[in-house]
Amino acid sequence: MTGSLQRLGDGAQAEHEQAGVRLARRDERILDTEVHLEAAAPEPAAAPRREDRRLLQLPHAEDVAPERPAFLLAARRDGQLHVVHREELERGRRGLGHSRHASEAPGRRLSGVDDDLLALRDACDRSLTGHGEWRPETLLATIPRDTAPDRYGSGGVVAELEAEVAGLLGLPAAVYLPSGVMAQQVALRVHADHRGRHTVVCHPDSHLLAHEEQALERLHGTVLRPAGQRARLLLRADLDAVAERPAALLVELPQRDLGGQLPPWDDVVEQAAWARQRDAAAHLDGARLWEAAAGYGRSPAEVAAPFDTVYVSFYKGIGALAGCCLAGPDDVVAEVREWRRRLGGTLFGLWPGAASALTCLRRRLPLMPAYLERAHEVADAVRDLPGVTVVPDPPQTPMLHLLLRTTPERFAAAARRLAEDGLWTWAQASITTDPGAVRVELPVGDATLALGLGEIRAAIAALAG
Numbered sequence: 001m002t003g004s005l006q007r008l009g010d011g012a013q014a015e016h017e018q019a020g021v022r023l024a025r026r027d028e029r030i031l032d033t034e035v036h037l038e039a040a041a042p043e044p045a046a047a048p049r050r051e052d053r054r055l056l057q058l059p060h061a062e063d064v065a066p067e068r069p070a071f072l073l074a075a076r077r078d079g080q081l082h083v084v085h086r087e088e089l090e091r092g093r094r095g096l097g098h099s100r101h102a103s104e105a106p107g108r109r110l111s112g113v114d115d116d117l118l119a120l121r122d123a124c125d126r127s128l129t130g131h132g133e134w135r136p137e138t139l140l141a142t143i144p145r146d147t148a149p150d151r152y153g154s155g156g157v158v159a160e161l162e163a164e165v166a167g168l169l170g171l172p173a174a175v176y177l178p179s180g181v182m183a184q185q186v187a188l189r190v191h192a193d194h195r196g197r198h199t200v201v202c203h204p205d206s207h208l209l210a211h212e213e214q215a216l217e218r219l220h221g222t223v224l225r226p227a228g229q230r231a232r233l234l235l236r237a238d239l240d241a242v243a244e245r246p247a248a249l250l251v252e253l254p255q256r257d258l259g260g261q262l263p264p265w266d267d268v269v270e271q272a273a274w275a276r277q278r279d280a281a282a283h284l285d286g287a288r289l290w291e292a293a294a295g296y297g298r299s300p301a302e303v304a305a306p307f308d309t310v311y312v313s314f315y316k317g318i319g320a321l322a323g324c325c326l327a328g329p330d331d332v333v334a335e336v337r338e339w340r341r342r343l344g345g346t347l348f349g350l351w352p353g354a355a356s357a358l359t360c361l362r363r364r365l366p367l368m369p370a371y372l373e374r375a376h377e378v379a380d381a382v383r384d385l386p387g388v389t390v391v392p393d394p395p396q397t398p399m400l401h402l403l404l405r406t407t408p409e410r411f412a413a414a415a416r417r418l419a420e421d422g423l424w425t426w427a428q429a430s431i432t433t434d435p436g437a438v439r440v441e442l443p444v445g446d447a448t449l450a451l452g453l454g455e456i457r458a459a460i461a462a463l464a465g
């Protein structure tokens with residue numbers, strides 16, 4: 001990567017300058033950044049691939065590049081957003097008679113929640129969370145033009161990604177799958193088949209219990225057994241309550257629903273040892289393993305070491321297109337490949353997701369310590385605000401949760417006002433058991449680095465108000 005502009009802490013400065021990242025001053029606001037990506041394979045021509053990462057997209061006719069979408073949003077002085085056909089912009093005809101309100105535009109029915117809010121998001125020039133890269137053209141730019149395609153998951157960039165991820169995790173093999181839901185179900189099924197047992201022990205808030213429609217039970221005849229308590233991390237001592245010999249222990253690092261908390265490292269090692277002593281597999285839900293590695297100050301391979309199998313995701317902290325890898329011993333990974341086929345996951349071409357993953361992994365894995373440092377800075381900037389609680393405080397990984405003393409309705413109205421001013425925060429907040437408080441998740445990424453801390457503080461104050 002060359003020429004990108006990031007705001008990093010002083011400590012991380014030398015390291016990132018070495019990586020070709022120009023540093024912004026703490027008070028410098030980044031509006032227009034360009035990233036020139038190094039090729040996964042040698043560049044065929046002299047022209048470098050260029051990813052346009054301008055967050056501001058209020059187009060003027062002369063700005064509209066040919067590859068841009070047919071319809072674009074234009075904000076008017078009255079604060080209303082209008083969808084305008086690109087040809088109109090190119091002709092410089094942006095009068096009311098030639099535009100439509102955002103909600104009338106084709107293809108706007110994205111969530112069914114609030115289409116106007118999504119239209120507002122598209123027009124925002126700043127984002128508080130993650131990398132702020134939800135636009136298809138930005139994500140497609142993470143696929144190098146000279147990508148070597150796979151055929152049904154074999155060869156090409158898919159094989160290259162699998163080898164790179166196995167190496168990063170220090171495990172013998174890895175297989176690419178379209179989703180973490182598929183990857184983990186299959187890995188746990190294979191562990192259960194090998195052992196002739198059917199129980200998987202996990203935290204009560206495991207993704208498999210909360211968000212996968214009982215897939216393990218209904219598709220694979222395997223039962224999830226929650227251990228420990230929902231409101232805190234699973235610890236080795238909680239496993240003493242489990243008398244039966246399970247097929248596997250499933251550990252999530254970090255625990256997403258607890259704001260990205262991490263158990264003490266020694267406890268993680270002891271949990272895995274508990275599983276091994278019972279001839280159960282130790283499986284890591286590493287959807288955010290890259291973030292956990294930064295939090296522990298350990299390499300991804302060190303975090304993976306206590307586990308038999310590890311799932312890692314590429315579209316969360318890494319910011320690529322959807323997709324993941326499942327890594328582990330050769331025989332387990334070979335069986336997971338067979339199950340990927342059986343379940344319809346071995347698409348004719350898996351290369352778009354894999355190529356995007358490789359680009360973004362190489363770009364963002366080295367930035368995880370900087371994202372973590374910014375998570376600390378965000379916590380420092382907002383913890384004294386009335387009605388704001390940071391969870392965990394201080395953050396342990398490059399993400400945090402905020403509990404805000406407000407109602408979902410007041411929160412949504414404030415988020416909309418911020419979006420109208422060009423700052424995207426959240427579409428909505430989660431309710432909590434306290435009717436007077438809502439919760440939001442703040443994954444820290446490029447967009448969070450690019451915002452000034454003053455603006456972050458003001459936004460959170462407005463949302464909590």
Ligand SMILES: Cc1ncc(COP(=O)(O)O)c(C=O)c1O
Pocket residue numbers: 178179180181182207252256285287288313323324
């Ligand atoms: C902790 C955790 N595990 C697993 C998954 C599933 O990943 P995917 O969306 O790739 O199926 C998610 C997705 O959010 C997650 O947060």
